[in-house]
Amino acid sequence: MPGLKTKHDDIVRVIECHKVGLKTKEISEQTGILPRTIRRLFAKFKSGGSQDVPTHSKPPGARYKLSNHSVTLLKRQAQANPTLKARKLRENNIEVLGKVTVRTIWNTLNKRLGFKNVSAPKKPSHTESQVLQRDRFYREHIEWSLDEWKRVLFIDESMFSVSAGHPNPVWRSPRMNKFDKNS
Template identity: 30%
Template sequence: MSRRVTTRDDIAAVIALYKANHVLREISAQTGVALRVVQTLVKRFRDLGEDELPAPLPKSGRPKLLFPRTLKVISRQVWSNPSLTAREVREKPPSSESRLGYKSFRARRKPLLTKRQKENRVKFCKKYEVWDLETWRSVLWSDEATFSVTGSSGGRVYRPPTQTRTSHSTL
């Protein structure tokens, strides 16, 4: 069951068809407004005296705190850098990923080695296979860098659920 907002145009179309003596089910089918809503609109129209259209009811619930422009800015930020944390997004303008349609996902693992990369590694190994121990000792080794060969170390990305898992949101 949808909670679609009934606009003034919908109300005018329903009342015009009602005045033309259409059956309520036909009105519902032609306008796309639910039958129960059509029944309620016709009842309100009759109660008002049949000379003015019933006004759409005010929307219930808490009003939105963010302006549409702010939502656009946040949406653009998350699109350009999906690995932003909610705290980082919140520090700029106020955040609301769920209202924008973004959800937090585990970042996609990077692809494993391709055939070409494997061939290049074998070439590298064969090139330096003939080195003796003294030559290897002259190489300056640096063990400061940490990296993951098989994928991300648990990063999160924000993206709409309908978006495919592209390299854009891969860590």
Template identity: 25%
Template structure:
């Protein structure tokens, strides 16, 4: 059954006034445009409490206690890369049976939010030494030297690499966000774009490995 529209305070006060003047409930209901039973309920509440203002409701009981919320916080901090569903399953292990939305609501209440981790290549010490050596060897190059170089750029689509989202507290600054190292994937599609000075050569290459 769909919820009924709440009667305005002005209408309730008018009903009480008409009834106090001695008008029958049927006539009052017709005058204000509501059912006779609604008029009777308002009149009964007025005689019991002396007012027609709606009493404050307690609302729906909270699904979790403060202790259980602390358990969720510990689960979240244990692995900040956990998804809402993973946290829900962990929470169920300690006896808390809630839906995914409740988990998100509790995390939001505690000030947590999902942020994207910074990305950087997973460089080994050898990679770093090689790159530094390459840069030192070319630090004195002229524009003519660089015009002889063939430049390329690429875009890679990976399958099998995990998400880089982390759950972070508002106290975290972007400068101290976790860093997700990029590694080789089991399956990848590579698209390359190569060009030289004054001539653009588009050579898409698709490789699956």
């Protein structure tokens, strides 16, 4: 499988077999390591110039500041209450997150978990007069037959406004973002 690291003990066994004078095919049969991996280890051993066993290089980039437990906690809280800001998430979990900055929490939610911080649209609520009108309509037409309802045309109208205001930001999970793209 690509990307698997060879264990240090296996590397030592391969190098010892090589020093004894075994061929690549024989070493592969004894250790169960692929011949191309053995050849790569030989090249690394020879280019090192010393008799030390080659070790794996350090992975690139900085390590994550948050543990998997902390990330799971942030994910659950962002899903349960999407309106929480990163600062509030940090204040609520100071014992778990420690001295992690708000920016690190933001980046973890955004980059590592795939959440997006988007503006939540405000839905207009029904006024009291609209509620009374609907109630009156239902009471007047509760006895209608199916044929009478077939002659009615309902139109779904929505009210919206375009403004430069700053609506409340909410965290949208990757799953929600996927559904937004499809619609």
